[in-house]
Amino acid sequence: MGKLLWGTPADLRALLCELVSWESRTLTEGEKEFPFKVQKKLQSLDYFQQRPEFLQLHEADPGRNLLMALYEHPKAVDTIVLISHFDTVQTEEYGDLEVLACDPEELTKKLFERKKELPDEARFDLESGKYLFGRGTMDMKMGLALHMALIEKAGIEQWPLNLVLLTVPDEEVNSAGMRIAVEELVKLREQCGLSYRMFFNSEPAFSQKPGDEKHYIYSGTLGKIMPAAAFYGKETHVGEPLKGMTANYMASFLAQAMEWNSLYRESDFGESTPLPVSLQQKDLKMQYSTQTPYRATALYNVFLMKRNASEVMELFEQTARQAAAVCNTAYAELCRREGIEGIGEVRVLRYEQLLAYAEIKRGTDFVAHLKKEILSHPEWDERDKSLRIADKLMIQCHELAPAIVLLFAPPYYPAVNSSEDPLIIECVATVKEAAAEFGVEVDQIHYFNGLCDLSYVNYSDNGNGWSSYERNTPVWGETYSIPFAGMLELQAPVLNVGPFGKDAHQYTERLHIDSAFVQTPHMLESLMKSLCKQALETV
Ligand SMILES: [Zn+2]
Secondary structure (H helix, E strand, O other): OOOOOOOOHHHHHHHHHHHHHOOOEOOOHHHHHHHHHHHHHHHOOHHHHHOHHHEEEEEEEOOEEEEEEEEOOOOOOEEEEEEEEOOEOOOHHHHHHHHHOOOHHHHHHHHHHOHHHOOHHHHHHHHHOOEEEOOOHHHHHHHHHHHHHHHHHHHHHOOOOEEEEEEEOOOOOOOHHHHHHHHHHHHHHHHHOOEEEEEEEOOOEOOOOOOOOOEEEEOEEOEEEEEEEEEEOEOOEOOOHHHOEOHHHHHHHHHHHHOOOHHHOOEEOOEEOOOOEEEEEEEOOOOOOOEOOOEEEEEEEEEEOOOOHHHHHHHHHHHHHHHHHHHHHHHHHHHHHHOOOOOOOOEEEEHHHHHHHHHHHHOHHHHHHHHHHHHOOOOOOHHHHHHHHHHHHHHHOHHHOOEEEEEEEEEEEOOEEOOOOHHHHHHHHHHHHHHHOOOOOEEEEOOEOOOOHHHHOOOOOOOOOOHHHHHHOOOEOOOEOOOHHHHHHOOOOEEEOOOEEEOOOOOOOEEEHHHHHHHHHHHHHHHHHHHHHHHHHHO
């Protein structure tokens, strides 16, 4: 039997530090190079030296790749997919220590010298010596290191099941990596005759409140969707305010109706989604003038547990209609008071209705050209492009004004939950038992609250859920799409078990050393071995 490269806590710690040292913030050169480095690392394993074709890079978008590594047992069909992301968030918040952000050992020492500057809990953890600090230590290069160690051990000990290690870029921004990986997972399954039994992620366990040191595992993940609106009023001169209606006035009614609206709160297994808030609201006047702002846009964040896109659009339309009704009543009152006729009632329409109207009015070629022009601007992100397309179409159809156009802006993460799946119930028990050997208490959470790539597997839908998303997302099929059909094919339960850490996305990001290098590796190995047993029973 060969010797393990990543079999001891010290080896794992060195592997983690090496992965962290390969800086890979989203949208940097480092992110592009990272999967090639991991590929090289895995090539050093005997298993992949004999089967180099089992290590595959696939392009997620120009320059960015995902990596898939397959460990296959000759007799096994059951396959566990180990999912991780290798991009990290930015590092500016480290200030003058930014050069050490990706050097955990040095950073942790350096922080010790200036521990007085740290928030209390971070200082306490640093002094305890139980934590390793650094960008990506917790979120989530340790998860990747753990998966690498699993696939190494599976190869050497010839575990009787198959493992697919999948590590992707862009999780922190648009999940471009995972959305492409869906198609690749479907292809791999066909090519190798695999049967996916579980999609397993190792995003870190987040503490639920300050001082909380419980180790959480997750049998699902929250979803997120972004309803957006383009407001189109009527321009006028500031000296004659009653001749127009500002988009800001209109937007204020929808903001009131959307923010903290409890209709959007979903509950399941005693957990609830955070309430919606606006993420952006701005008028589209580029410079100061005495013309009033008559175009504006707004973006709202909605978390999901069970609702699909169509249901959210219906609810959003209902909210917008109520907001418009309140706006129209207030405006009618004003018209009476001022003795004016007014510019008419605010109408509400979906993007798909505006598009159909514009295509009839201006022709499909004209509309396609208009969209193409907006899409050709690399300096605008998906959200800008979506809102600008709606805005430009409204300019062409201003007889519809005053109007609120409803749409979706990317990204969309569907919610997933496998808490009632018999396999997951067993797996949770196995992980709890393994953790108990260290006296570690593990609690199950039903929806991971950090958003993750598990959103793109095990999709369920009655057939209409995503059509509304396709029709009302202006950049759909151009610069953004979601492989819903592929996701429907990837039917297997999800589970997330990762190491314990704190303060992801902050300069105090840190990983619990024993959890990462001792406890979680044991929990994962116990879990995989129990799955091996099941796989043998079904052979
Ligand atoms: Zn993450």
